[in-house]
Amino acid sequence: MTWEDIAAEKKSRIDGSIPQEWLIKGLQGDDNVMDYPARSGIMSSEELQLTNSSAVDLVNRMATGELTSVSVTTAFCKRAAIAHQAVNCLHEFFPDVALARAKELDDYFDKMKKPIGPLHGLPISLKDQFRINGLETTMGYVGWIGKYDTDDSVLVTLLHNAGAVFYVKTSVPQTLMTCETVNNINGRTFNPRNKNWSCGGSSGGEGALVGFRGGIIGVGTDIGGSIRVPSAFNFLYGLRPSHGRLPYAGMANSMEGQETIHSVCGPLCHSIQDMKLFITSVLAEKPWKYDSKVVPLPWRQAEEDEAKAKIKSGDLVLGFYNCDGNVTPHPPILRAVQTVVDQVKGAGHTVVPWEPYKHPRIVDLANKIYASDGGTDVFTVMGQSGEPSIPNIQELLHPSLPKVEVNQVWDIQLEKWNIQREYLSRIREFELKSGRELDAIIAPITPTAAIRHNQFKYYGYATAINFLDFTSVVVPVTFADKDIDTKKGDYQPLTEVDKEVQAEYNAEAYHGAPVAVQIIGRRLTEEKTMAIAEEIGRLLGNTVVS
């Protein structure tokens, strides 16, 4: 079999996993498919309501017996099936397994009169990088088709123990090393708000699925924006926790063993309340007893409370930047940053400009790290099937890239540490001078709103934060507006890539595209950073139900 045959066979298995009765009919050709669930006739109005709810509400209602997991799971399975037909976002779909698990949980509840755990009965979607015993994890590589996992990833085990129901694994780009979602098995995943836009990547299937509410909390990974970009492009909240907060052990990955910049797991969801449900549920399982890289740090309610007290009394001090020195964001992003700054100031808090210290150098170093084996790992996997690189990867990696030597890796690691320390020095200097603590930083997460296909050129707003290992929460802000976000005429590009990025802006083409910012906290400050992100969301009034 050729690689094309192998890929086509897998693709037909994916598409064939949707039951006949959930196939949509008579809906096609739309750019915006967000109304397909309502229009398809497949879902009851109760099912639409359930999927439009919050995870917190659903688990509360299942925990009292008001709702069954079977009803909730059925609703999300149907909506995920519609999502896949509309935007091509699944690599695995297993509603039968999910419903059997949901039934077990309902039986447990009937017998014990209590939930099995804080996520009792809740469907959780997983990026196709998490391993589930008995399923394939292709991660978009044709060469990995037919390799069935014999164990669960640690996070899968813990979510299961907390009561979650798994029903899908979602699409990713080949290699995971890009922020659009295309691979040689599944093709492209689209943005459900406009199929001309990307859903982001690498947790792009998650972004599209949860954005479409075919999922309520999705789990992605982020080494250079892969949770945050799809969150931003789908008007979702997304958490890139610091390394060591959530378990990553037992995942599939490209460049396994690369530890200079760590990939991390985190949720994509519709609210900070749901994000908190997710992270507190995982931490309650003591992940540090399973994964040696997890810091033994339970949820620190006191840190959240302290942040909330500051919020209440108008005492937050936030920094902000709208340009990292490499690339100036498009007008909708500049407006989003300014909107957040204005709202936060308007609520009585202090907002000050923050200089994004050495970001261009940081971005260079991050790119060196991502390519430090000269692509050996990813080209070896591609070589197993003979498949070619997807276009985004052709731009980033080619087999003739030089491999760096171990002493050069050490030099990079030392420079990384030094820059991280210098960054902390800057914060200390600010705090010493102002006599106040810097609580977080408001910044772009991408220079663009949800981007047109094959146009994702600049990862630096995301990767700088991975390099620094800061906590980052994406907050959806607004939508691009052709009447407000007009193109600047007299723009002088900062760099070559800036020129490319600027050339891409077109107010008409981006009209309506989701726009987000990231709220950046210091390392391992998830409690505080999430509390601030929640308040910003509240000030923006942006918690939308589709």
Place this chain on the structure above:
Amino acid sequence: MTWEDIAAEKKSRIDGSIPQEWLIKGLQGDDNVMDYPARSGIMSSEELQLTNSSAVDLVNRMATGELTSVSVTTAFCKRAAIAHQAVNCLHEFFPDVALARAKELDDYFDKMKKPIGPLHGLPISLKDQFRINGLETTMGYVGWIGKYDTDDSVLVTLLHNAGAVFYVKTSVPQTLMTCETVNNINGRTFNPRNKNWSCGGSSGGEGALVGFRGGIIGVGTDIGGSIRVPSAFNFLYGLRPSHGRLPYAGMANSMEGQETIHSVCGPLCHSIQDMKLFITSVLAEKPWKYDSKVVPLPWRQAEEDEAKAKIKSGDLVLGFYNCDGNVTPHPPILRAVQTVVDQVKGAGHTVVPWEPYKHPRIVDLANKIYASDGGTDVFTVMGQSGEPSIPNIQELLHPSLPKVEVNQVWDIQLEKWNIQREYLSRIREFELKSGRELDAIIAPITPTAAIRHNQFKYYGYATAINFLDFTSVVVPVTFADKDIDTKKGDYQPLTEVDKEVQAEYNAEAYHGAPVAVQIIGRRLTEEKTMAIAEEIGRLLGNTVVS
């Protein structure tokens, strides 16, 4: 100048830093020099008492104004001067600077009627790897003589802020990569209990100085036993915290940027109370605001209290092993492990055999990591002066060692993570089966008591714990006894290195040598592991004053 000339000039500066009035006269030729402070006539009886005190007692008395820092600092400067003359343990000695700082602190106290911080006025000794602005950090390299530091290491800054007084930097082996202390500048540092024995290494000058009570709390570093071995060889408590608990930023090092196994900082001292004083003082300075690698984890008194409640009610569950599968310890060590097991059981706690999971493989991998650049880094530094390797290093590294490729480093890092996870699985399995938590593990830290010169062959008991990144506290147990610790006749060596180690045992030669164990806790469990170590010390009744 030849390297010999440069080294001799530095050595004469070290030796010449001792004031005329502190030169010892008429004392020489003794193997055991522990009584030199009393016999030298240099120290007053009050000074002897001060240096025989505990750090907790000294800071308490300075905090009430009962003692001045000048008197305490003078006493330790004198005793350190005697130590250096007796065992050759200093690379830097600056009593004038120390006494000026002590005077400042006394003036502060007079004016403010309160101490400047929790370490107010306390002399702290530093391994010659910590940078102090204006001094050299040679780390035993001739090539680094004459390079004066322009900044303090982070830990130095924080100790200073907490009120510490610096007065010495102590000797280390060239490269730091060995557990005896010899370099081409200072020669060899000896064990003050018997100059035929090693003081250990690489924080060997610390071990000798603090063992001699020329220091009260010393700060070392440990990537493969370098705090724990000198602690063991000098009848001291020593802490190897997990990576990320204490700041390491801004230190000199060999193989800077190597992060597969992290070197960590930690104290060598005479009691767990003093160890706690040290670590709580540092954590109170919020080191995570200075060093990006430090986890934001203040001292968790609740964890200590919980451990102490278990201790009180006889509820501890400890594992133990006395052989790692590579090398069987000498008779004194086997006896020490058994003594601790018996004492802990005798106090009503549970002690069970623990299988040291995959330790031989772990030791192989650790050695690969230590040599992963083929010695490039250390031979480059030696090349700057032309000095040769010390004998211990000649055994470990030579310039023709192969350099591993970046993908091989990643493979090692992945295998490391997997073994760490499997280790956690073993613990979970034990806990699931027994229904009880495994609180810590009792194990050898070296296969030998304080070793004879050039005989340190096996690092595995120490390095396995660095590889696992577990917290480890060395507890002094006893002294080798030629009448009890007789050599076994019919011994079958497990490995080639075991044969070498066994051949070295000689009951007569080791009579009186300090013997210790390590108490191993999971990652980042300093509070609990120290509480258990303290209780073991109490049961042993081993807190000796020289």
